[in-house]
Amino acid sequence: MADHYDRFNHLCSLGMDAWWRHRSLRGFPVSGRILDLGSGGGQMSECLAEKQAFCVGLDPSYAMLAKGKRLGRVFLPVQAQGESLPFRDNTWDAVISGFVMRNLESLEKTLRECHRTLRPGGGLMVLDFFPPRSRLLRAFFRIYLGRVVPWVYGRVTGLGRDAAWLSRSIEGFMSPAHFRKMLDECGFSNVRMRPLLFHIAWRVVAIKEDVPSGTRHG
Ligand SMILES: C[S@@+](CC[C@H](N)C(=O)[O-])C[C@H]1O[C@@H](n2cnc3c(N)ncnc32)[C@H](O)[C@@H]1O
Numbered sequence: 142m143a144d145h146y147d148r149f150n151h152l153c154s155l156g157m158d159a160w161w162r163h164r165s166l167r168g169f170p171v172s173g174r175i176l177d178l179g180s181g182g183g184q185m186s187e188c189l190a191e192k193q194a195f196c197v198g199l200d201p202s203y204a205m206l207a208k209g210k211r212l213g214r215v216f217l218p219v220q221a222q223g224e225s226l227p228f229r230d231n232t233w234d235a236v237i238s239g240f241v242m243r244n245l246e247s248l249e250k251t252l253r254e255c256h257r258t259l260r261p262g263g264g265l266m267v268l269d270f271f272p273p274r275s276r277l278l279r280a281f282f283r284i285y286l287g288r289v290v291p292w293v294y295g296r297v298t299g300l301g302r303d304a305a306w307l308s309r310s311i312e313g314f315m316s317p318a319h320f321r322k323m324l325d326e327c328g329f330s331n332v333r334m335r336p337l338l339f340h341i342a343w344r345v346v347a348i349k350e351d352v353p354s355g356t357r358h359g
Contacts, residue, residue: 143181143182143202143204143205143207143208144204145297145298146181146182146205146208147182147184147208148297149293149294149297149298152293152297153289153290153293153294157338157342158184158240161239161268161337161338161342162184162185162188162239162268163188164337164344165239165266165268165337165342165344166185166188166189166237166266169235169237169264169266169346170234170235170264171189171192171194171235171237172194172234173234173235174195174197174232174233174234174235175189175194175195175196175197175233175234175235175236175237176196176197176199176226176228176232176233176235176236176237176255176258177196177197177198177199177216177237177238177239178199178223178236178237178238178241178251178255179199179200179223179238179239179240179241179244179245180196180198180199180200180205180206180209180216180218181198181200181202181205181206181208181209182205182206182207182208182209182211183196183198183208183209183211183212183216183218184239185237185238185239185268186198186209186212186215186216186237187212187216189215189237190212190215190216193215194215195214195215195216195217196215196216196217196237197217197218197219198216198217198218198219199218199219199220199221199223199226200218200219200220200221201220201221201222202220203220206218206219206220222246223238223241223245223250223251223254223255224245224246224247224250224251224254225250225254226254226255226257226258228258229258230257230258231258231259231260231261232258232259232260233258233259233260233263234259234260234263235259235263235264235265235266236255236258236259236263236264236265236266237265237266237267237268238255238265238266238267238268238269239268239269240268240269240270241267241269242267242269242314242320243269243270243310243311243314244310248315248323249323249326249327252265252323252324252327252329253327253328255327256327256328256329256349259349260349261349261350261351261352262348262349262350262351263348263349264346264347264348264349265324265329265345265346265347265348265349266344266345266346267344267345267346267347268337268342268343268344268345269314269342269343269345270311270314270341270342270343271311271314271315271316271317271320271340271343272311272312272313272314272316273340273341274316274340275340278339278340278341282308282311282312283308283312286307286308286311286312287308290307290308291303291305294307317334317336317343317345320334320345321334321345324345324347328349328350329347329348329349330347330348330349330350331346331347331348331350332345332346332347333345333346333347334346
């Protein structure tokens with residue numbers, strides 16, 4: 142899949158994937174040490190390359206990470222899982238993550254690891270799809286993901302039309318409200334969620350407070 146990933150994404154999203162990534166990072170402070178969690182081939186990091194931001198890209202897939210070579214020295218690949226980050230506490234100024242949360246074995250463990258490795262005051266920015274709320278959009282999604290996407294997948298990858306994993310991962314994912322609650326439970330604060338274009342993709346930003354919540358007075 143690594144070889145076909147970008148083309149498949151561009152075609153299925155009608156080119157929106159690149160716009161979503163850029164849009165999600167707009168206004169999000171990205172200086173210092175940045176972790177791109179589930180980086181794949183550095184598609185999110187690439188959006189920051191023009192700002193000369195240096196990103197560590199973390200992904201379990203060697204084949205996906207290898208695609209990040211094109212970014213040169215601003216992208217350092219690390220092969221690991223989000224559920225168990227091989228970094229010390231308070232390492233990152235920011236953690237960014239695009240289209241990964243639905244694919245994790247344990248979302249909660251990963252969010253806790255993001256919180257542990259972010260420095261106090263650091264921000265998490267998540268871009269992902271959530272199941273649509275509106276009945277009309279849900280029906281559209283079902284047809285698009287059930288028929289159009291498998292067809293594109295078969296044409297682009299030559300691997301047949303079994304792309305049910307994509308619709309399963311979106312339709313089976315939690316609601317934005319549930320995700321917000323999980324972020325709270327994992328210690329994040331100041332959670333802001335914004336839908337991007339027809340509530341298909343969402344941008345979620347949260348902060349690791351510099352004073353543990355509950356100990357602040359006044
Ligand atoms: C849909 S791709 C997103 C790639 C890239 N972030 C982007 O914006 O296109 C999902 C990525 O999550 C990675 N992934 C899957 N399980 C993971 C885990 N447990 N921890 C970290 N990354 C994971 C996959 O290997 C894949 O590269």
